[in-house]
Amino acid sequence: MVQLRTILVPADNSGAKKLRLIHVMGAWKRTYGYPGDIVTAVVDQAHDGGIVKDSEVVKAVIVRTRRAVHRMDGSYIRFEDNAAVIIDPKTHEPRGSRIFGSIAREVKDKGFAKIASLATEVL
Numbered sequence: 001m002v003q004l005r006t007i008l009v010p011a012d013n014s015g016a017k018k019l020r021l022i023h024v025m026g027a028w029k030r031t032y033g034y035p036g037d038i039v040t041a042v043v044d045q046a047h048d049g050g051i052v053k054d055s056e057v058v059k060a061v062i063v064r065t066r067r068a069v070h071r072m073d074g075s076y077i078r079f080e081d082n083a084a085v086i087i088d089p090k091t092h093e094p095r096g097s098r099i100f101g102s103i104a105r106e107v108k109d110k111g112f113a114k115i116a117s118l119a120t121e122v123l
Contacts, residue, residue, distance in 0.1 A: 001067040002033045002082050008041060011063050011083040011103070012096030015050010016043045019060060019084055033062050034069060035103070036110035038092075041084065051095055052086060058095075060084035061112055063103040063119075077104060077123060085115055094118065 002008065008019040023040040024033040033039050039060055046054045064079035071077065079102075086095045092112065099118040108116035116122050 001065055001069070002039070002062060003031055006082055007044070008060070008062070008084040009081050010060075010086060011100050012085045012094055013098045013100075014052050014086045014094075014096040015047045016052050016058075016086060017045035017047065018043075019058070019086075020044050021084075022057070025059075034106065035062050035065055036106040036112065037062050038087070039084065041086075058086050059089045060086050061092075061107060061115060063099075063107050063115070064101070065104075069104065069106070079104075087112075087115075 006021045010016040019041040021039050021041050024030050025038045041060045043052050043056045062084050064083040068076040068078040094115055102121035102123050103119045105122055
C-alpha cells in the first residue's frame with residue numbers, strides 16, 4: 001500500500017534512481033495504491049544517460065510494497081521495498097528492457113504479462 005508522496009525504487013533499467021508518487025489512478029478520491037495499480041510519479045533523480053530525465057512525469061506500475069497485501073486464499077505477502085516499473089502511458093509496455101527483483105502475482109493478474117515475463121521471479 002503506497003500513498004501520495006511515497007518514494008518508490010524503480011525496478012527497471014529506465015535510468016531513474018528515485019520516483020515520487022503524485023497520483024494513484026482510478027476513482028476520484030482513491031488514496032492508496034496496491035501491487036498492479038497504475039500510478040503517476042515524478043522522477044526525483046535520474047542517471048545521465050537514461051531513458052527518463054530528472055523531473056519528468058511518468059506512469060508506473062507498482063510491483064512491490066512494504067505493507068502486507070492480503071490475498072484471497074488467506075495469505076499475506078510483503079516485500080522489503082516499495083518498487084515500481086515505468087511504463088509507456090499508451091501501450092502499458094515497460095520502457096526499460098529489464099526488470100530487477102521479484103514482483104507480486106497481482107501484477108500479472110491485472111494484465112501486465114510483459115512485466116511478469118521480464119521479472120526474475122513472480123511471487
